[in-house]
Amino acid sequence: MFKNVSVTFCPDNTWIRFDSWSQHFYIQRDQWSIVDGRYVADAGLFIDAFGVNTNNLRIFQCTTTSNIVIKAAFNITGTGADLMLDGVTFGDLFLQGIEEVWSGSFGDYNVSTFARSASRGISVNIVDGGGVSSVSHSIWGWRHSRPGSVTMYTHFSDETLRTAQQFMFTAAHEFGHNLGIGDHPSHAAAGNIMRWAADGRNTHHFVSAENISDVLESARRQRRQARW
């Protein structure tokens, strides 16, 4: 289940306690506000309390605010991982692309995504060369505990170097597969990050509210969501 955090309100409203697995923390009255009847708190509070460098993939939805926090850790290796593009390594562009594209307000969803390096994270191989990026899944299929391993290429198949932006969008697309969502048919999802062939050269891709509801549905059912 993705609703991993349970919430306890102090009767006089001076604190809220959050529990997740064996950990818990409190936020104080000046750390939240109430907007349109909903409690709003900075996602950074959760990250400080529960950490980001856990292995693999975690999705939290605060039961009180409905805010969503996605935390993913990646073990990045490969001949292209430490090569630089515009002063940044491909490894860092990979993480940055995921955080930027998968954070924001998508319809009614407020999502904060944190992508970090960690030795026990999702395995990512960045190849210095041309090819079509992909995620391979275990023969046992996708689950949160088995998000698949990622192969990324610094160049397109015709050996043209990707721009930083193109590489970042591709990272974000592949991460959608780690989150358990499938490719979108191209005719029905212009510009969507999960559009089939988002590995192409478009200069802009975005996450939609539908993508986020698919992510939550995958988490709930532990089954990949396909929209063909």
Ligand SMILES: [Zn+2]
């Ligand atoms: Zn794809």
